[in-house]
Amino acid sequence: MRASQVGKSAGRGHQASPLLYEAEVVPGIEDLAIQELREKCGRRLHDIAALRPGFIRFALAPVPAALSSLRSVIALYRVYIFAIPRPKALLGHQHFSRLLKILQAEAASFQRKPQTFGIGAAGANTPVMRRLRQELAQALALVPAADGKGELFMRLLRQADGAGWEVLLRAGAAPLSKRAYRLRDMPGALNSTVAYAMTRCAAPPETGTVVNLCSGSATILIEHGCANATGALLAVERDPAMLAAGDINVEAAGLSARIRPLQADATAVPLPAGAAHQLYADLPFGNLIGTHESNRQLYPRLLKEAARIAQPGAPFIVLTQEIKLLRACLAESPWHVISERRLNLRGMRPRLFVLKRNSIRIE
Numbered sequence: 408m409r410a411s412q413v414g415k416s417a418g419r420g421h422q423a424s425p426l427l428y429e430a431e432v433v434p435g436i437e438d439l440a441i442q443e444l445r446e447k448c449g450r451r452l453h454d455i456a457a458l459r460p461g462f463i464r465f466a467l468a469p470v471p472a473a474l475s476s477l478r479s480v481i482a483l484y485r486v487y488i489f490a491i492p493r494p495k496a497l498l499g500h501q502h503f504s505r506l507l508k509i510l511q512a513e514a515a516s517f518q519r520k521p522q523t524f525g526i527g528a529a530g531a532n533t534p535v536m537r538r539l540r541q542e543l544a545q546a547l548a549l550v551p552a553a554d555g556k557g558e559l560f561m562r563l564l565r566q567a568d569g570a571g572w573e574v575l576l577r578a579g580a581a582p583l584s585k586r587a588y589r590l591r592d593m594p595g596a597l598n599s600t601v602a603y604a605m606t607r608c609a610a611p612p613e614t615g616t617v618v619n620l621c622s623g624s625a626t627i628l629i630e631h632g633c634a635n636a637t638g639a640l641l642a643v644e645r646d647p648a649m650l651a652a653g654d655i656n657v658e659a660a661g662l663s664a665r666i667r668p669l670q671a672d673a674t675a676v677p678l679p680a681g682a683a684h685q686l687y688a689d690l691p692f693g694n695l696i697g698t699h700e701s702n703r704q705l706y707p708r709l710l711k712e713a714a715r716i717a718q719p720g721a722p723f724i725v726l727t728q729e730i731k732l733l734r735a736c737l738a739e740s741p742w743h744v745i746s747e748r749r750l751n752l753r754g755m756r757p758r759l760f761v762l763k764r765n766s767i768r769i770e
């Protein structure tokens with residue numbers, strides 16, 4: 408999405424300034440997304456609140472270009488209010504014309520003309536919704552998207568007070584979470600906005616080395632490198648296919664000079680004691696990557712090795728769905744929990760832990 412795209416849509420005359428937006432985020436990181444919005448929008452931001460899990464509402468006047476640089480947000484939607492009793496009324500001439508103009512203006516702001524159109528709504532397959540989708544797609548000269556989404560994508564939602572309906576029009580032809588650097592999308596690769604959230608859970612070290620154990624395709628270190636201009640970044644991964652995918656993504660992110668790949672076992676890292684000033688691990692959850700049995704071997708050893716290579720006081724940011732196993736291993740480890748947050752990642756319920764190493768060194 409181009410920076411100039413956000414907020415450039417037609418239909419502006421139908422609503423008084425400031426403009427209303429909704430940001431979709433991974434449930435569990437709303438506070439970090441609100442923090443990022445505040446940092447990037449400053450005093451232009453009004454009435455910001457997470458009204459329901461995973462959705463943040465806010466008003467903006469005027470709209471800053473910085474919105475397209477949000478890294479904690481899956482997708483950003485401009486909200487348009489329609490004073491109608493039910494979606495069928497959108498098929499009437501007046502509302503249909505207004506909606507069409509709004510959609511045409513958004514499509515015209517894309518770098519490349521969109522090909523597909525989709526509507527997300529409860530009851531998306533009712534005859535009314537099917538007709539609305541078809542008639543809009545035809546008027547826009549777009550193809551209804553096979554997956555229901557599409558490059559030009561709107562959601563339809565009843566207003567919270569039941570007074571009317573909201574059309575939420577996604578800014579850009581793709582979600583913000585679809586990063587340009589992800590040329591290789593590997594099984595088990597982490598959602599980019601969660602990787603970004605991991606980089607915001609603890610203050611980054613000003614100097615020194617940041618180590619990502621079990622780095623996979625390097626999503627976390629790429630997000631760290633994009634958010635922090637300094638520091639050496641080391642990606643430790645044992646699978647050469649993952650490392651190769653990571654190399655391609657790292658190069659696409661322009662971070663090859665900073666992120667060094669290291670093919671190694673995360674339980675025996677060829678680094679001296681105290682080499683790491685901060686650590687990350689998106690551990691195998693035991694379903695898509697690894698098994699519960701292999702994790703029972705991996706987790707305690709990895710925690711011990713992480714403690715060996717960590718500087719005293721170094722934070723270790725860990726994502727896992729194996730909560731019970733991690734807790735049991737932590738009790739036997741030189742790490743303690745500083746904070747913990749629950750996420751909802753498309754039905755999976757991982758937790759994000761910030762750990763700190765106890766001051767007694769384990770050699």
Ligand SMILES: C[S@@+](CC[C@H](N)C(=O)[O-])C[C@H]1O[C@@H](n2cnc3c(N)ncnc32)[C@H](O)[C@@H]1O
Nearest residue numbers: 596597621622623624626644645646672673689
């Ligand atoms: C959940 S994936 C990490 C995905 C990564 N965050 C990404 O975005 O691509 C876990 C990774 O741990 C790696 N792994 C498992 N056991 C390991 C070990 N003992 N040493 C190093 N890497 C290991 C797997 O190969 C896999 O790439």
